Amino acid sequence: MNDKHKNLIKLAHQSIEEARKSVEDNHWSMNFHMAPPSYWMNDPNGFCYFNGEYHLFYQHHPFSPEWGPMYWGHAKSKDLSSWEHLPIALAPSENYDKDGCFSGSAIEKDGKLYLMYTGNVWTGNNHDTDLLQVQCLAVSQDGIHFEKISENPVIEQAPEGDIHPFHFRDPKVWKHEEVYYCVLGSRTKDHVGQVLLYRSLDLIKWDFINVAAKGEGNFGYMWECPDIFPLDDYDVLMMSPQGMKEEEYLYHNLHQSGYVLGKLDYEKGILEHGEFQLLDYGFDVYAPQTAIDEEGRRIMIAWMAMWESEMPEQSHKWAGAMTIPRVLTIEEGQIVSRPVPELKTLRQQGDSIGNKLILGEHRLQGFEGDSYELELVIDAKGANEFGIKLRVDEDQTEETVFTYNRSEGMFTFDRNKSGKGPKGVRRAPVNLVENKLHLHFFVDRSSIEVFINDGAKTMTGRIYPEKKSLGIMLFSDQEVEVTHLNKWNLNKSIKPYVCNEE
Ligand code: FRU
The missing domain is CATH 2.60.120.560 (Exo-inulinase; domain 1)
Incomplete structure (x- = not known):
């Protein structure tokens, strides 16, 4: 690991350690939910099953209970019930990710664990317009210590077409018939949410295939954190649209998380799909991510908070938590989510x-x-x-x-x-x-x-x-x-x- 990366991680751990007591003493601190050891957490990242254990990474700001330059926190579990915090996996150490290692995913290749994430750089003061986002890889032999690869960034810019050049993030990678695919959250130039589909043979060289799906009507200005996976007879696209307008009892949160059921044509790169449905009807589910385990179960975990929401735990030096892991199935044309049965061990x-x-x-x-x-x-x-x-x-x-x-x-x-x-x-x-x-x-x-x-x-x-x-x-x-x-x-x-x- 290069010295700068190593050093940032060391400083982060010192900072986390100093605040840990304050979190432990707080009666709002989580008992059985994954939450940061201290300071800020948002999206689940790199959720996967690797070498017989579940790994969960997350967006983490280890220096304050507010969002800031993103690191990837890390924890693992044998049974999705008891979790063990691990060393921070990624720190914003390079020119291409210096203002944040944004959300992404994990995949195993040749026995190693790869993290694919978005490198974020601010090019001015306006976080909506002055940004540069690229896609990067880091690799680990042991699933704990990660090295960013020398070929970074592996996707340097957004493709041509009606695709916003800067809002281009949150790669979710998977393997289908010996080929790697990834989806990226995107928006059109005039701010309609969409997802981009890429293909690769080696995780390093990526070819853009198509805009796999795009919003129509009240479907938000940006789709964050997309995830495509097969479930039952469908391909599910799960995503977090920003900016959907309220409709009766629906969409009262600042942003939504939901899914569409469809079929992905891998050649054309197009997902034919049905109606958008919410994943959760409460207040605090965002940026869900899924993993598949040894038994073939599709398990989802999400950030249990919402952007711009009041977070009283911040005065106790922490913010944010994850939902419990939920097993997904499709019944009567809808996703059904159930708590993982392993929680019974608690x-x-x-x-x-x-x-x-x-x-x-x-x-x-x-x-x-x-x-x-x-x-x-x-x-x-x-x-x-x-x-x-x-x-x-x-x-x-x-x-x-x-x-x-x-x-x-x-x-x-x-x-x-x-x-x-x-x-x-x-x-x-x-x-x-x-x-x-x-x-x-x-x-x-x-x-x-x-x-x-x-x-x-x-x-x-x-x-x-x-x-x-x-x-x-x-x-x-x-x-x-x-x-x-x-x-x-x-x-x-x-x-x-x-x-x-x-
Ligand atoms: C979603 C999100 C992602 C981004 C990350 C930054 O909550 O906005 O799109 O990668 O958070 O922390």
């Missing part, structure tokens, strides 16, 4: 309730917590509106409310009374199944993820309650029956990395 002894009738509001005594998994089935009987409140304090000044409304066919996640931080309500269209609602929550110290009706819909959000807001309450306008409810506290599962290098 369960402590559980508590449960069966066949309980609820009318009005009911507090579940003995079920308090701030880091748990909760699964319940509610038989709606004749009720129209019912639900559950989490992270509730004694006098209900704080509560995060999940409500099902049968006549509207909507499930809502309301964080207006969740505590500090961003507020708001998000809605997802949900149908009862045999008059029942199935909810599966993962609650960590500043987040809630809910999988509705076995992953048919998910909603994710960050919340910042007081330490003492630990209660759970059920409510209903008419009698409902909780046929079963199970809660397990979840173990802390993230191991820090302590840098001993001189």
Whole structure:
């Protein structure tokens, strides 16, 4: 590794170490979600399965809890449940990436692990217009220490055509029939989101094939972090469009993450596809990335935060976290996401309730917590509106409310009374199944993820309650029956990395 790169990484670790105690002492710090050891995190990068372990890299600014020149943080896991932080993999050390090693992906070739990422350089003060983005590679024998290759940048400029010359980033690379392909996030010259498809035989020389897909109508001005992968009988294009306008209950976040299902013609480089669908109906899922593992499962992880959102954890020297890993399948023309089953290994002894009738509001005594998994089935009987409140304090000044409304066919996640931080309500269209609602929550110290009706819909959000807001309450306008409810506290599962290098 060259000295400059090595030195930047060393300084970064010193900085991270100095702030780590502040993060550990903070009651919003994550227990079982991947989060930065300290300071800033955004997109998942290089998510892959390599030599029998899952590797997850991420956009990281190791010198402050705000976004800045990007490094790649790194962690690995044997089971997607317990994670171990590792040394920083990439630092912005070269002329072509001096203002940031932006998002990208990982692939194995000849037993080595390659990272493909965007080198970012600011050419002036306006971050929207004064930038130069190129695509680069770094390689590692051991999957831990990375060297940038001498041929960098491997893609030096955006192709000709109706393609914006500067906004050109986030390579996601994969192999199909012995050929490497990558997609890049892009926009047209007049700001319509699109993705570019490239092909390579060796990861070093890349040929542009085509604009694989392009927005039409309300589809944003830029597509960030594209990912194309086969699933079931489809090729899925997942991407994060910036700037979609609100439509009824949809697209209320600053930017969206979603997908289209289609078929990729590898020769022409065109993806014929259907309608855009959201991946998550909550507040805080962005820049998702997938990996395929040994069992052939397609696993997704996303940044559990949103650009320009208030992040109260910044005052405790950290910002951002990842969602739990989710297994994707396609059922009835939609992506269904379920928590990876390995998360069960984090369960402590559980508590449960069966066949309980609820009318009005009911507090579940003995079920308090701030880091748990909760699964319940509610038989709606004749009720129209019912639900559950989490992270509730004694006098209900704080509560995060999940409500099902049968006549509207909507499930809502309301964080207006969740505590500090961003507020708001998000809605997802949900149908009862045999008059029942199935909810599966993962609650960590500043987040809630809910999988509705076995992953048919998910909603994710960050919340910042007081330490003492630990209660759970059920409510209903008419009698409902909780046929079963199970809660397990979840173990802390993230191991820090302590840098001993001189
Ligand atoms: C998405 C993104 C990417 C970019 C990275 C920079 O959240 O804007 O397009 O590579 O973050 O940190």
